[in-house]
Amino acid sequence: DQIKLFSPATVANLACGFDVLGMALDSVGDEMIIKKSKNKGISISKIVGQDLPIEATKNVAGVAALELYKELEVDYGFEIQIFKNIKPGSGIGSSAASAAGAVWGMNELLGKPFSPNELVAFAMEGERLASGNAHADNVAPALFGGFTLVRSYKPLEVIKLACPEELYAVVIHPQIELKTADSRKILKPTISLRDGVTHWGNVGGLVAGLYTNNYKLIGDCLKDVIAEPQRADLIPHYYELKHQVIKSGALGVGISGSGPSIFALTKGKKIAKGVAKTMQTVYQNIGVDFDIHISKVN
Numbered sequence: 001d002q003i004k005l006f007s008p009a010t011v012a013n014l015a016c017g018f019d020v021l022g023m024a025l026d027s028v029g030d031e032m033i034i035k036k037s038k039n040k041g042i043s044i045s046k047i048v049g050q051d052l053p054i055e056a057t058k059n060v061a062g063v064a065a066l067e068l069y070k071e072l073e074v075d076y077g078f079e080i081q082i083f084k085n086i087k088p089g090s091g092i093g094s095s096a097a098s099a100a101g102a103v104w105g106m107n108e109l110l111g112k113p114f115s116p117n118e119l120v121a122f123a124m125e126g127e128r129l130a131s132g133n134a135h136a137d138n139v140a141p142a143l144f145g146g147f148t149l150v151r152s153y154k155p156l157e158v159i160k161l162a163c164p165e166e167l168y169a170v171v172i173h174p175q176i177e178l179k180t181a182d183s184r185k186i187l188k189p190t191i192s193l194r195d196g197v198t199h200w201g202n203v204g205g206l207v208a209g210l211y212t213n214n215y216k217l218i219g220d221c222l223k224d225v226i227a228e229p230q231r232a233d234l235i236p237h238y239y240e241l242k243h244q245v246i247k248s249g250a251l252g253v254g255i256s257g258s259g260p261s262i263f264a265l266t267k268g269k270k271i272a273k274g275v276a277k278t279m280q281t282v283y284q285n286i287g288v289d290f291d292i293h294i295s296k297v298n
């Protein structure tokens with residue numbers, strides 16, 4: 001009665017889809033062990049790799065697990081162990097991975113009574129604790145894999161999108177911590193009609209590109225005229241890195257979630273490696289420490 005699982009890191013927003021688009025990465029994620037326990041309720045017995053609260057009500061995985069647990073009538077509980085490989089505040093869905101992993105694992109142990117949409121709703125409560133806002137664009141791809149669209153928040157409806165075979169993501173994480181709560185606070189609450197038109201055109205175009213394997217269209221739609229101009233200053237040398245990465249053949253570049261990580265999409269692994277090299281060179285020349293990952297999107 002236990003399960004060991006990998007819960008992936010994710011890139012939210014994908015430039016044009018603030019709070020609605022996201023994708024899962026295959027090369028980095030949290031590992032978790034979830035067990036049924038005699039004691040009722042949810043307990044977190046171990047967290048390896050990061051200094052995070054172990055009390056279930058203060059931990060994103062614990063809060064998500066409790067949300068699911070409330071729906072059950074059982075005389076046992078669940079014990080969670082978390083092996084954190086994703087740094088909190090890195091912009092690749094650290095809290096989402098733990099929250100999604102907890103509810104996914106519990107659902108498996110229970111015989112899958114809950115639908116993927118219901119799991120997203122439970123996991124979003126972990127996001128509420130982490131960032132003050134229950135956004136679903138990281139937990140949805142962590143649970144569904146590949147690309148996801150939060151078509152609606154009320155009622156919640158997540159759609160898993162198509163994913164072209166040769167799409168790769170390169171994600172670079174400058175070694176600073178940026179809390180989602182802080183990088184959301186700076187965003188103006190309203191957007192102009194003109195910016196809205198730009199974004200919904202690109203969201204539609206990106207989805208069309210994913211379904212028709214149109215790599216150029218996918219890249220052309222990775223544009224953000226809303227959050228990027230407001231958040232770029234929080235990320236070391238963002239525009240310089242972006243400029244060099246586009247020159248080295250990436251389809252498009254954007255801020256990963258609320259930053260500070262930056263992502264690029266490429267067609268094929270070879271170009272991904274070249275893009276990774278460019279990112280490394282830019283940050284090495286400036287003297288910024290970083291982690292870098294190449295992932296196949298799936």
Ligand code: HSE
Binds near residue numbers: 012091135180183
């Ligand atoms: N959509 C969220 C934001 C993602 O941009 O604030 C946070 O990872």
